[in-house]
Amino acid sequence: MSRKLTVVLFAMLVLTGAMGLxxxxxxxxxxxxxxxxxGVPIPTPF
Amino acid sequence: MLGPADWVIWFLATLFxxxxxxxxxxRNAFRRYFFxxxxxLFSVLVSVGQFRVLIHYGRSSLEYRYFYFxxxxxxxxxxxxxxxxxxxxVFRELKVExxxxxGAVLLLAGTAWFSYAAVNQSSSRMVTHFAFELSxxxxxxxLVLTYVLWGAILKLRETxxxxxxxxxxxxxxxxxxxxSYAISNLRPDLFFRMxxxxxxxxxxxxxxxxxxxxxxxxxxxIEPARLAVAHR
Numbered sequence: 016m017s018r019k020l021t022v023v024l025f026a027m028l029v030l031t032g033a034m035g036l037x038x039x040x041x042x043x044x045x046x047x048x049x050x051x052x053x054g055v056p057i058p059t060p061f
Numbered sequence: 062m063l064g065p066a067d068w069v070i071w072f073l074a075t076l077f078x079x080x081x082x083x084x085x086x087x088r089n090a091f092r093r094y095f096f097x098x099x100x101x102l103f104s105v106l107v108s109v110g111q112f113r114v115l116i117h118y119g120r121s122s123l124e125y126r127y128f129y130f131x132x133x134x135x136x137x138x139x140x141x142x143x144x145x146x147x148x149x150x151v152f153r154e155l156k157v158e159x160x161x162x163x164g165a166v167l168l169l170a171g172t173a174w175f176s177y178a179a180v181n182q183s184s185s186r187m188v189t190h191f192a193f194e195l196s197x198x199x200x201x202x203x204l205v206l207t208y209v210l211w212g213a214i215l216k217l218r219e220t221x222x223x224x225x226x227x228x229x230x231x232x233x234x235x236x237x238x239x240x241s242y243a244i245s246n247l248r249p250d251l252f253f254r255m256x257x258x259x260x261x262x263x264x265x266x267x268x269x270x271x272x273x274x275x276x277x278x279x280x281x282x283i284e285p286a287r288l289a290v291a292h293r
Binding site for chain 1: 120121125126129130157160163164167168171172175197198201202204205206209239242243246247
């Protein structure tokens with residue numbers, strides 16, 4: 016049981032850290048920048 | 062309109078992705094690194110599909126936009142599972158596979174819920190915005206997970222050279238993606254000047270994996286823990 020709770024806590028920490036990092040990165044923008052991961056051309060936004 | 066450099070980078074990225082699968086098959090490592098190969102196979106298929114849609118409908122068409130955003134979401138989810146499979150490999154001796162799987166599903170569900178909450182206010186094209194938001198959020202989750210995995214590798218004194226190289230190249234890839242994302246938001250003018258940086262790094266990830274699978278034997282060992290030792 017405690018191991019499962021540890022996993023839940025870990026998942027929440029990772030999610031919080033990742034979203035916090037994203038919030039810091041997009042603090043001065045609207046976060047709508049599209050990035051291509053594998054060299055594929057980025058389409059024009061909607 | 063795409064320039065010659067765009068086509069070359071796109072072609073090389075697809076070639077290197079296919080090379081990973083070929084190297085894995087040649088070294089009998091396809092099943093051992095199944096999710097890494099699955100991601101690379103998806104990448105090749107998505108590249109071919111995007112090429113066809115781009116040629117038929119054009120870059121500014123709705124078809125290409127929809128195909129692009131949904132396929133990117135699919136690719137990032139498969140990359141996420143590839144990363145989780147690396148967790149399973151690192152923690153295999155601790156016999157905690159079921160907890161890794163449970164945590165992975167929980168984290169993916171949490172990220173999906175967070176993404177849905179972010180786009181909930183948008184009434185038009187909500188599913189497309191959700192796919193876009195989910196893929197961007199998963200990149201940041203992947204970045205944090207990769208750094209945590211690297212910490213675990215150092216802590217557990219993992220010595221498998223191939224695994225270490227795969228994780229390190231993934232860390233560089235996620236870091237570059239996060240840096241590009243930051244620059245695109247903070248300094249859009251600067252981002253457009255360095256437009257080829259992220260696609261080139263996108264090429265380097267499959268190249269690094271192909272090189273590692275091709276050249277580094279499975280039994281090769283390295284001591285990454287030494288890298289963390291501070292000499293006084």
